[in-house]
Amino acid sequence: MVDLAALLGEDVFAAPTLNGFLAQGPRRWARVRARIQQVLAGGETVPGYPLADVTLHLPVEIADYVDFYASEHHASNVGRLLRPDAPPLMPNWKHLPVGYHGRAGTVVVSGTDIVRPSGQRKLPGDDAPTFGPSVRLDIEAELGFIVGVGSPLGEPVAVDAFADHVFGAVLVNDWSARDIQAWEYVPLGPHLGKSFATSISPWVVPLAALEAARIPLPGQDPRPLPYLRTALDWGLDVDLVVSWNGQVVARPPYRSMYWSPAQMLAHMTVNGASCRTGDLFASGTISGPDPAQRGAFLELTWGGAEPVTVNGQSRTFLRDGDEVVITASAPGSHGTRIGFGEVAGTILPARSAPRGPTR
């Protein structure tokens, strides 16, 4: 791991997060990237530490966190599971990238243990909700995008200004307690079923490193409204791999996503909402057309009805002690592959119920 503060002699890299550097903008990002590439290509000895000797922290102090729902296959699968007698997609889904705000304060770095959340859930056949540990604890394999340069209140970010604002991408695991979520989510959306933890990978892959991964979207019909139209390709040919206790269970393809991250940012700000350095917006679960490409266990096991075999065991949702690791790679320049590192987490047992009155 290269010590950029020592290599470049700049204090901005000695800070606990990248926020200061990210705020400096795309020209500066390009200059620093070129300088690092030059040094590494020169074969010089660079200041640094073995990866095994460092503790990785959140790369960015998260400002606001928004999670989208941009995979047509994921949204359709969830629709079929939850509303089997209705059209799988809601009427708005192909007109706008549906999304909602998550809890920025519980975004944690890869490797952070995840305590099984407790909460209210109403189980099938029960008359009233009960309180207890989630029995349908799930993952969502996603890509997230980190805003470097913010925008002022009242001024939308144009869809083609994406790379002027966004520095790069991280892997995201949006842990989800499906039983808590199912009971709470009408009419204002997911809250406690998601807010206990969202894990991200410890480094940010710059958009500049993903030039060879840029591809057209699969296609949008109906044609989006003008503020979402662009001639620039921001589909991304990123291959994710989801491992459950060391066994690969899914390979979600980012190339299958319906909405691009440039459209997500344009939509998120079209009402005049500002964005800030450190904002994280994520794609939502990435699921491809093939059953083995589904990025959530809810879909992979079809609501728990079709268990998968993990190390010889029949499994549906997460048990205590389970570890999930998501990795990803994309085409780099000159036939190389760009790695995204990983986002990993292990489930710890639920804590005992909250204390009663303390005084």
Added chain:
Amino acid sequence: MVDLAALLGEDVFAAPTLNGFLAQGPRRWARVRARIQQVLAGGETVPGYPLADVTLHLPVEIADYVDFYASEHHASNVGRLLRPDAPPLMPNWKHLPVGYHGRAGTVVVSGTDIVRPSGQRKLPGDDAPTFGPSVRLDIEAELGFIVGVGSPLGEPVAVDAFADHVFGAVLVNDWSARDIQAWEYVPLGPHLGKSFATSISPWVVPLAALEAARIPLPGQDPRPLPYLRTALDWGLDVDLVVSWNGQVVARPPYRSMYWSPAQMLAHMTVNGASCRTGDLFASGTISGPDPAQRGAFLELTWGGAEPVTVNGQSRTFLRDGDEVVITASAPGSHGTRIGFGEVAGTILPARSAPRGPTR
């Protein structure tokens, strides 16, 4: 306006926000309050500035922002308006304080002008959504609560530990574009219909100043699950007043709220979600049983069908140039009244549509 940095000689009050002081906790809050009361009671000349000479800023750097939906009258009115053929309250509503995350980065201080948001909305009779300025721009009169002392990830805040964590209350106007919201909100909740701006009053009323305003809740049936039960009264006898272009149009009574702020915080963290200094959680629209007590124009005009008369004009939603001011007061000690200041905002015309491709 007293200059606390000069009065108390402490750097923490010279900071741009109160976050540093709020993190110091309830004993410290009590000592500082006692010291200020002592000085003011002594009739000494205190360092300060005329209110007319100061520019008020956000009192707190907002960490996460959650908005609840805790008024039974509001939730029932909205249910009747949007789902006239179904029970007005969703099945979960009396079991948990329903809430969702809002955009922390667009919380602004009272007096900030509000640019009318544009976005997608599908008007009655239209086959497809169109893009344009909101034609149903509304307010939501609320109280918000500011967290001083945070809590660690994985450890719920007990319902009776409310005052160990929360410093005080602000007035909130959760501006809402009802047409944008109605089209976007299924299934993940409100997003662009709310995220363009949320205004708060420029000072925080400490919980310690609201002791005389504490009252029992109106009553909860069914009895909540144990983690939401408390013998402490955190109903609040706060009277709000909503003025539209100088004319009082509603007097929402906080005492009519179904869920208490202590229950909101306990619920928000029961899944192990941490909270942080600067977290803001708001009550949702405050509406009482009487039509003149409704804290949103959606309810006050019954979805636009029953206009109100403002300065002789028949009005439903907000026009450009309109100003809304929300004030509030509560019983103080020895028969006095505690003022909450105000949260004010004026509507500016929508900006032109976002630029097309820039390169």
